[in-house]
Amino acid sequence: MTDFFAGLPKIAYEGPDSTNDFSFRHYNPDETVMGKRMEDHLRFAIAYWHSFAWPGGDPFGGQTFQRPWFGDTMDLARLKADVAFEMFDILGAPFFCFHDADVRPEGADFAESTRNLEEIVDYFGQKMETSKTKLLWGTANLFSHRRFMSGAATNPDPDVFAYAGATIKTCMDATHKLGGANYVLWGGREGYETLLNTDLSRESEQAGRMLSMVVDYKHKIGFKGAILIEPKPQEPTKHQYDYDVATVYGFLKRFGLENEVKVNIEQGHAILAGHSFEHELAMASSLGLFGSIDINRNDYQSGWDTDQFPNNVPEMALAFYEVLKAGGFTTGGTNFDAKLRRQSLDPEDLILAHVGGMDACARGLKAAAAMLEDGTLEALRAERYAGWDSDESQKILRGERSLGDLESHVRSAGINPEPRSGRQERLENLVNRFV
Known part of the structure; x- marks a missing residue:
């Protein structure tokens, strides 16, 4: 045990009248909603990158967090894992998610980085033997290192394409070994900053080839989870090839992959694309692409992807209404792709942010279920189209x-x-x- 969360209790459900900050007021894992346990509906996951790897910086200022595991050694990577699983236990989180760069130090070369990842994956496996927390999905960070400044799959340099593909393979291997339910592809820099140096046709073909190779490798290793693309329209590039759900569908149809790949939809990215979260969820359902969600919210004044914890219950109700209409999650879940504010320095801030987010989602889920069970909204919708x-x-x-x-x-x-x-x-x- 570490002492990072020393003195903080496990979070239990105490009901809506509780005044205990360290309790769930609405998220009761065992409560039955539409015939299914709430925990099984929501399938909450903790994001390793924001909770344990993010230093508290923003575009205008650097690190504000001082975490005892920050540093580029394997010992500190193991300490980070110890703290992470302690937090999973405090929250009773059924799942977590990670990028390779979140969990292991960068090596001097590809081989060393891979050895570091494999060692941490083995360490995760040991911890998962005594934990209820499973892996919702793994992914590769193909955007932070300077080698990816011009993209990964869409890079004009085939050596970068090869490095990206090799990295994806190691992360798929890691995800498969840990029993992950999905594998996610997020093209953080798969786009352009100026058309003056960009060949859209070449880059799109490269992206399609990489995704086809991912699908082929999934079948080769017998990975039973879903391959998910996470749409994003912009930031940091001017344009990205996976702008929104509809764009992703067109991309998949172009390369014959619409039956192989689904989407992981983030609320903040939906807003950046000029949509609502529920719009993107409804679109994914209508196209047969619904897979999983990253839950967060943006600051509507700032106008950029602030990744705040969700707290708007009406928004959550409309979102989970679409999730339930789509049949609910199968391999997917609700990943908190959300980070603390730079001023939220204390360990309890990390716990309470998730408690509040889990409660907001639970309230939204219950409201959505009540709307569906009431049936009036769907009856009025059916009446509108009855002539057809x-x-x-x-x-x-x-x-x-x-x-x-x-x-x-x-x-x-x-x-x-x-x-x-x-x-x-x-x-x-x-x-x-x-x-």
């Missing part, structure tokens, strides 16, 4: 009617349609009954 259920309308959709047929029908039936209300305010009022 008729036999004649279905023939149109099946391609059995031409434009000429439509003209004849309009003339013979004397069709002169009047607009109908979309009832938006009524529906918004309905949602507010539950949140």
